[in-house]
Each structure stands twice: as structure tokens, then as C-alpha cells.
Amino acid sequence: MKLKDFWYDLPEELIAQSPAEKRDMSRLLVLDRKTGTIEHRHFRDLPGYLSAGDCLVINNTRVMPARLLGEKEKTGGKIEFVLLKRIEANVWEVILKPGKIAKPGSRFVFGNGQLKAEILEIVEGGNRIVRFYYDGVFEEVLDKVGIIPLPPYIHATLEDKERYQTIYSKINGSAAAPTAGLHFTEEVFGELRKKGIEIAELTLHVGLGTFRPVKTENILEHHMHKEYYHISPEACAMINRAKERGNRVVAVGTTSVRVLETSSSDDGKVFPGEGETDIFIYPGYKFKVIDALVTNFHLPESTLIMLVSAFAGRETILNAYQEAIRERYRFFSFGDAMLIL
Numbered sequence: 264m265k266l267k268d269f270w271y272d273l274p275e276e277l278i279a280q281s282p283a284e285k286r287d288m289s290r291l292l293v294l295d296r297k298t299g300t301i302e303h304r305h306f307r308d309l310p311g312y313l314s315a316g317d318c319l320v321i322n323n324t325r326v327m328p329a330r331l332l333g334e335k336e337k338t339g340g341k342i343e344f345v346l347l348k349r350i351e352a353n354v355w356e357v358i359l360k361p362g363k364i365a366k367p368g369s370r371f372v373f374g375n376g377q378l379k380a381e382i383l384e385i386v387e388g389g390n391r392i393v394r395f396y397y398d399g400v401f402e403e404v405l406d407k408v409g410i411i412p413l414p415p416y417i418h419a420t421l422e423d424k425e426r427y428q429t430i431y432s433k434i435n436g437s438a439a440a441p442t443a444g445l446h447f448t449e450e451v452f453g454e455l456r457k458k459g460i461e462i463a464e465l466t467l468h469v470g471l472g473t474f475r476p477v478k479t480e481n482i483l484e485h486h487m488h489k490e491y492y493h494i495s496p497e498a499c500a501m502i503n504r505a506k507e508r509g510n511r512v513v514a515v516g517t518t519s520v521r522v523l524e525t526s527s528s529d530d531g532k533v534f535p536g537e538g539e540t541d542i543f544i545y546p547g548y549k550f551k552v553i554d555a556l557v558t559n560f561h562l563p564e565s566t567l568i569m570l571v572s573a574f575a576g577r578e579t580i581l582n583a584y585q586e587a588i589r590e591r592y593r594f595f596s597f598g599d600a601m602l603i604l
Contacts, residue, residue: 264482264545268577270563271584279597280419282426287448290592290599294583296575301586306446306600309557313513315459318505320498320553322441322518323464325432328409333373333380340364342371344380344393345412345438347470348491353395354383358471362389374408402435412438414474414596416562427596436468436491442596443516443558461505463498467491467518467540477564482545487566492522493537499526502533502552511554517561517570520544523552545569546577556603560587560594575603 283289291309293302313319329346342364348356359365369382379396386392397404411424421427429444455462472488479485502512502523514520525540527533531551543566556574561567572580583601592599 264547266477266480266482266564269482269565269568269572271581271588273563273588273594277588277591277594277598278416279593279595279599280417281421282445282597283593285448286430286446287451289446291446292583292587292590292592292599292601294575294579294601294603296579296603299579299582301583303590307448307451309451309602310454310458310460312602312604313455313458313460314510316461316505316508316510317513318461318463318502318510319455319513319515320463320465320502320519320523321429321431321444321447321515322467322522323429323431323433324437324441324466324468324518325435326411326428326437326440326469327435328405328411329438330410330412331373331378331408332410333371333378335364336370336372336379338364344371344373345471346409347390347438349436350392353401355393355395356386356390357393358390365391374404378404378408412471414439416595417597431464433464434466434468434493436466438471439469439473440596441467441469441516441518443600445597446600447515461501463501465492465494465498465519465522467522469518473567474562476562477566477569482569485543485566487541487543489539489541490518490521491537492525492540494522494526494533494535496535499533499535506531506552512552513555513557514553515557517556517558517567520553520556520570520574524548524550527551543569544573546573548573550574558601558603559596560584560592560598560601562595571601571603 287307289306291304291306331344344357371380380393383392468491477485
């Protein structure tokens, strides 16, 4: 399967630079994956497509202010860190630039000295392992000196940082938002609960690898990034009950899909646990758990468009994307949504 099979042309003006005025005012393209038929709705119409007993699965991760702008301790050379993964209490894996001033033993200062870092080692891909020094609680210091890292295709300044968080975000750890969840409001959740739709929570910390382009012409040669996940016994019980009743499991976002498909047996039963997943889902994959998917519109040739193509069919997805372009939908993180049934 070739990388070019997942390419489409997107006018640059359709890349959303800011969120919708109100979260649930986003548009919603509803795609029937069996027939290929499309309806054009708004996100607030989502509850009308779900039924009592269905289980909606959401990712409760929260984006950290993981971008740090600072300088080298002795020379004042400018540096940028982005936190990727916590190794132990004060030790993190980071990506940084420029790399030439960040050799092992180099020390850097952020936020007028509120946070300091020492480079411990260089690892695969040029990432660094660093140890941080600070007074107090790391998360509180990070809130003061860190910046929410927006995707590289968003060039506008985000006025309200909470708009790059879901309203149900709880567990700090992501470097990017699970963007399919950005459209939900308390009103939408209220309508879902009123209809008898159950809501299960899990956690997958989204890494910057989600934006890493696939560079291999044969997609099977792509090395998938790892992301931490956790799913509780309570969430599994809710999901498994829905399956046993013959109701649908509706995943919100590709991140929820990755956890559910990682944590399940071949018969579709989901088991609790935590760890790292590097599951790569592309056409030909047999889904074990999910019956429907709420998702955004994804970058050409990305692992995310491959995942939704596996679920709905590559031609069906690319046809739906062309329809969305004709209808002037907004694309990517702050863009509109799709419901695949």
C-alpha cells in the first residue's frame, strides 16, 4: 500500500486557524460507511444519531503547557524545548532546537530561573533526556513558564488556552489535544445522557508523533510512535455491557480507537490496563470494538487518515473529504467534525 494512495489536495484557506465561536457550532459531516451517503449537520445534532444504550468513549487527557522557551545558562543562546515523555520524577525526554547548543552537560534556564534543565544524554532521533531543577511542584512551575504547543499548521495566536482542551480534560500528559473532543459542550452531553447514552472515559496521552509525516513510500515500513494509555475496569465494564446488549461503541477520536483496539481480545472484549501502544491501523485492519467514530478531518498521507480509511474504506473517505472541500468545511485541529456510522 503506497503513501500516495492517501493524498488529497486541500486549499490552504480551509485549514482552520481558530476554533468555532461556540464548540458545538462546528459542522458535522455524517458518513454512512456502508452506503457512502453523506449528510451535512452541525455538531449539536450528534445526539440524534445515537441510541439509548450506546456507549460513547472519550479520552480525558489534558494538554500540558509543554513548550518551553529559554536560554543557555552561560551564553544566553536561545533554546526551545517541547516535553515529550516523563521518564522519572524530574527527568523527561524532550525535543529541542537548536540541537547544536544542547550537548550533554549543557544547562538551560526558563522563566527567569524558575525552571532549570541539564542535558543528560542524546537519544534516538536526536531527542534529549533532561533533568529539571525547580522549587515547589513541577506542574505548577510548568503552568507559569510553559506554553501550550499548537500544531505546526496553526499560525494564529490562541486567545483562550482552554479552547485547545476538551471540556472533560483531566489527566495532564499530552503534547497535543485529542481534537475530536473539542466540539463537545455540556449541552451536548446533557442531550446524550437524556437519551440514555453511556459515557466511558479512558486516557491516551497524545504525543507530537501524531504530527510526524509518514516518509516511507510503502506505508508498512513506517515506524509508529508510542503513546501512554490507561483504561479502567469501570470503563471496560461499561463498554463490554454495551457490546453484549448489541448496542454500539462510539469512539471519540482516533486516540480512543487506539486504546480500545489495543486493549481488546479478538472477540471484541475490552480489558483494563495501562502501558504504551504503537498500534498502526491502516486499510485491511479488522476492527474488534468500535462501531462508529467521531473524528476531525486529517492531514493528507497521515497515519490518522489511514486509520479512518481502514474503518470506512479509503475511497469512501477520500470521496467524503472531496465533498467536505466542496462544501467549504474547516480542516484539522480547530476544524469541523465527521461522524462515521
